[in-house]
Amino acid sequence: MSLREGHAIERDTDNPRLAVGASADNPCIIVALMLARTLGDFIDHQLFAASTALLFEHSRLFVYYRDDRPYKSRIVAMNPYVTRAWAMLEKDTFPFDGFDDRPGAPVGVDEEDWARLGCRSPHILLTPSMMQRAMLPAFPNSARFAIPNDQIRGLDQRLLDAGLRPDRWFCVLHYREPTFGPRGAESDRDIDPSYPIAMTDHIIRHLGGQVVRIGHPGMRAFPARSGFVDLAGEEDPGFLHAHAVSRARFFYELSPSGPAHFAWAFGTPAVRCNAIQGWGPLEESSMVVLKQFRDRSGNQIPLDWIINDEMLVRASTRTYREARGIFLTPNSLDELRRAARDILARTADCLAWRRPVEQVRVPPPNSFEWPLQRGYRHHIMAYWDSSTQDVEGVV
């Protein structure tokens, strides 16, 4: 028997062996609600949940998602940290009361595994609003996707069959076109299609690489040429696009679009051009190249002003830009070329197809402070005038 006040008790988890996540008997149970519909958001949420799982020596990650896009189940399959996923179809859903873990729950989840695997009693519940991409760089161990083992050989062969030489490096090229499905045109993100054609030529002819384009069927046709492989026309690419990204020397994104998120999911360095926000890649060698920011008078806004102001996060909102008198101009061909040269220099260690590298991990802390910090590890660049600007001075 114990005498105790209402607000004072002994701690019962001072024993570190009993701490959540510290032993296989007491794994940290994480339930993540992956409700995003866009490709980029869905990938980032997978990475966020998986990186959360990596904060613990022992964890179980459960994913609830809506299987309403052809790519979603494949992306879940590429996340090696998922213990079990629940795919919702049509109007199916689980109720809030699915987290009632006492006997006799009047409403619950009609899935035996939900209770058996401990999903009713999570230690952490992640919603889309919690899985913020600006927090991803704060994880000490970033999770990576992995192509299912039984798929790799066949996918390599498909790349060879498409015309890629195995002894030379290649980059994956992607950009947004206004013909993408129901979302249609987005003037802030779509670019002049002549630029990608010109950049493909530049990479093959002047940088000595090969170029693989990924995207959606119906993108503008490129002139056929040696060193260029077009995978954008694949009606059902399966894992092919993702696999190509995992093998690439770098991902060259000419305008912000979802497939680039595969780059940071596989640890492939990326350069994101025509960006109007600062977030993006997770690799320290990666780059975000901003559009030109100008004020009402047409003067360029210095990069360090942008970096240190909220405009780096908010500039994607047109009303915000109009209120602040900010005008954006797309990257010129010269800027795009310089970005390509820079990312080439940063990836000098990859002279053929990229091979997965085992990550060096820090010991899991078995806990984390919330909210996570919002930040970035890559380089935010501007090539707006004759001199390159980089707030880190790394060029």
Add this chain to the structure above:
Amino acid sequence: MTPGLKPFADLRSGRSADGPVIVAFLLARSMGEFVAESLFAASVKRSLEHAILCVYWRNDRPFKGPLLGLNGHITHNWGAQGGASMPLDAFDDASGKPVHVRDLDWFRHRCHRPDVVLTPSMMRGRWPDGVSAPARFHWREEHGARLDGDLAALGVDPNRWFCVLKDWDSNDPDDLIAGEDRTVSGYDIRIVEKIVRDAGGQVVRVGHAKLPDRAAIAGRIDLADAGCKPLLLARAIARARFYIELTPSGTAMLARASAVPCWSPSGFAGQPSVAELEKAIGALAMQADDHGGWRLPVVEQPHQPSNRIIWPLRAGPGFVG
């Protein structure tokens, strides 16, 4: 700051209107767990500056609504009834939702974009690290005064301190009969006499509504059916010098919610002996402040929010469920 991380501008600094949103699922069915969940969620809210707390609960017990009303930190609540529920897709914060929540308040309070979601397993009788100022029951003055009047009308002398004694409690009629015999012969008279005659207090007896009547003793007021009046029960405990119970029960959580010293026997040690009860009463009387009359209801103390929580929420100083 995490090593190597370059910070983005903090969009939330100084923007009170955009304070963090906490959504808590209060799904417990027992009174003790329900109160613990309610105040746990409120304590998390207290640790985050400008936070708002919205709760989803199941309106299936008569005590839930009234006791939820004593949580002064809830911005909005949804009480589900029958087989109704809300879908997990309510946290879908993008456009073109395939599953809809047709409740504008859900969106008005930004519940579709929470910063923290608390489930029962996270709130089970424990406080998170960093919560230095746990939430307590909040009594509106008029409401409290009315209940105090009810207590006085039932015979509680406003000029003398009292304790609340939770009598033998069981859902099993056989236990009840057996316990009745033991309680009357073993505990009841001696305990009440010790409090009333030796220490100058009163005893407010609470418990199961079907408890048999006790022998009348001066200074003992019987509120055995107070369980049917959850606010009267909570108020009585909030104004008691201490709370003591003969078997472990969720009612003790009402004492903890009002920071009233309490004693409960271990669930593993069998029934306490009279000597143990007397010792506990002596210790409670010592640690409780010297109240000439009724205890003043606890008031939450101002504190500096930590603006952080540690996941997973770990056991720390606080409640035990």
